[in-house]
Amino acid sequence: MNCEFPLHKAFKFIEPGPVILLVTSENDKPNIMTLSWSTLIDFNPVIGCVLSPGDYSYEILRRTKECVIAIPAIDIMEKVVQIGNCSGSDTNKFKTFDLTPIKAQKVEPPLIKEALANIECKVIDVDFVDRYGLFIMEGIKAWYDAEKTEKCTFHANGDGTFVIDGETKNLKDLMIKWQIFI
């Protein structure tokens, strides 16, 4: 079950650089795209996502300026890759991939029930969209499914292979300058 998650800690879902799902919606038609070109920009969180003009979500995101960034775990890994290999122009992705939309609180696009975490976002800057497809968005509400047993996320290698989270190493004792984040 998705429960509210402290917004100021939501950057931790993005910082490791996992494959993410980006949910948009227009005229009551939600769509999902798979994306691995993203970065944190600030801790609020502010997030940068790079889309291509060829992506069905590109113009919708520019027009609506709202999205949900969902963090998938490996239990839906194959679906995530399949979502990235078809287009919302002719595919109802929630239906086709048997994913459950949940009404978001502050934006029109829905959360994805099966994701580990969801961040409701508003696009705050489109000045770099024409040049680089780079959308700057701010997370305004975050959700996390603490009951989900599968917590492993995964990263794209860019060649159809994906690397799954392995061991976590605790190096907090070396973070002498950044104690504030520990």
Added chain:
Amino acid sequence: MNCEFPLHKAFKFIEPGPVILLVTSENDKPNIMTLSWSTLIDFNPVIGCVLSPGDYSYEILRRTKECVIAIPAIDIMEKVVQIGNCSGSDTNKFKTFDLTPIKAQKVEPPLIKEALANIECKVIDVDFVDRYGLFIMEGIKAWYDAEKTEKCTFHANGDGTFVIDGETKNLKDLMIKWQIFI
């Protein structure tokens, strides 16, 4: 040994979102910073890196517009975290952390011999530096140490813990739309 790597494939080092090292140089003084806020912007590769005005490298990178992005593996993981917890203003990082600078071919900052890969970069756009600390850079030469046995990279969780690459999953058969990258 670092050997030349095809530039058009170098995006694969950045796409998984690993912790990276950013090497700058001014007045023959090379410096290294640790960074985990980065993303691919294009395949050339064009890479976006977010620095803070408080980072010693920030003004140097803006002035010199050159850097090397080095991809560390877990054999130097502790050094990478330590590099991110001190400042080039009072620390010679190559010397302090016993890393070996190698002369780059197209930029002033050196490669790091102990890294798995190095990408020589030119900053091509600073229009978003004031607003977000976001430097847009283009890779112009790439190097890879194929003889290095340790190839595992790692990702920052943002709290002093780091997740190490685990199993690689091959889902190339699902990449029906993106065969060109396989």
